[in-house]
Amino acid sequence: KAGVTQTPRYLIKTRGQQVTLSCSPISGHRSVSWYQQTPGQGLQFLFEYFSETQRNKGNFPGRFSGRQFSNSRSEMNVSTLELGDSALYLCASSFLGAGTGEKLFFGSGTQLSVL
Amino acid sequence: EDQVTQSPEALRLQEGESSSLNCSYTVSGLRGLFWYRQDPGKGPEFLFTLYSAGEEKEKERLKATLTKKESFLHITAPKPEDSATYLCAVPPTGNTPLVFGKGTRLSVIA
Numbered sequence: 594k595a596g597v598t599q600t601p602r603y604l605i606k607t608r609g610q611q612v613t614l615s616c617s618p619i620s621g622h623r624s625v626s627w628y629q630q631t632p633g634q635g636l637q638f639l640f641e642y643f644s645e646t647q648r649n650k651g652n653f654p655g656r657f658s659g660r661q662f663s664n665s666r667s668e669m670n671v672s673t674l675e676l677g678d679s680a681l682y683l684c685a686s687s688f689l690g691a692g693t694g695e696k697l698f699f700g701s702g703t704q705l706s707v708l
Numbered sequence: 709e710d711q712v713t714q715s716p717e718a719l720r721l722q723e724g725e726s727s728s729l730n731c732s733y734t735v736s737g738l739r740g741l742f743w744y745r746q747d748p749g750k751g752p753e754f755l756f757t758l759y760s761a762g763e764e765k766e767k768e769r770l771k772a773t774l775t776k777k778e779s780f781l782h783i784t785a786p787k788p789e790d791s792a793t794y795l796c797a798v799p800p801t802g803n804t805p806l807v808f809g810k811g812t813r814l815s816v817i818a
Binding site: 597626628634635636638641649651683685691692693694696697698699700701702704 | 739740742744749750751752753754757759795797799804805806807808809810811
């Protein structure tokens with residue numbers, strides 16, 4: 594069974610640009626969660642999508658958005674990039690969802706560098 | 709308000725030197741405590757889930773235990789390949805997503 598796939602693996606952007614990251618969950622998983630990981634803050638929850646609906650949202654500005662498609666694949670978008678957005682963006686999938694006590698399966702992440 | 713606190717932040721061990729990592733949490737009505745391992749440049753990999761005080765789980769040189777306020781990850785006779793960041797996480801009350809601690813960065817020196 595294929596794991597969680599995130600693309601691209603690395604991304605370099607400049608301030609003010611926008612970026613779109615993609616995540617393909619494990620087949621059959623309907624929940625996709627996104628996390629931002631930085632050395633200082635650790636893993637910070639961005640949002641969760643379940644069956645194409647946003648179910649939870651973390652404390653991030655509106656520049657961060659996401660969506661989920663009918664095949665459960667998800668994208669997240671960051672507009673007007675800032676230097677502080679440099680981070681490893683992780684996607685995780687599960688069958689029932691991140692808040693149900695079910696374990697999450699993570700992708701390898703997209704390393705975003707904003708110059 | 710921190711709901712999950714891990715200590716120490718970093719730990720350096722000699723190969724074969726056993727030790728423990730700590731994860732304390734403040735959520736009530738625990739619906740599971742998760743341990744993950746993360747290698748540099750990769751996503752976290754699931755290790756264990758513990759659901760009730762007194763529960764223990766083992767995998768190779770790792771054993772996770774749970775009390776009402778904290779969990780320990782015991783590493784027995786570690787090897788260099790055990791070097792990684794170990795994360796613990798809990799789901800807060802309600803249908804909210806996992807909250808992660810900041811992790812313990814373990815280095816095992818041959």
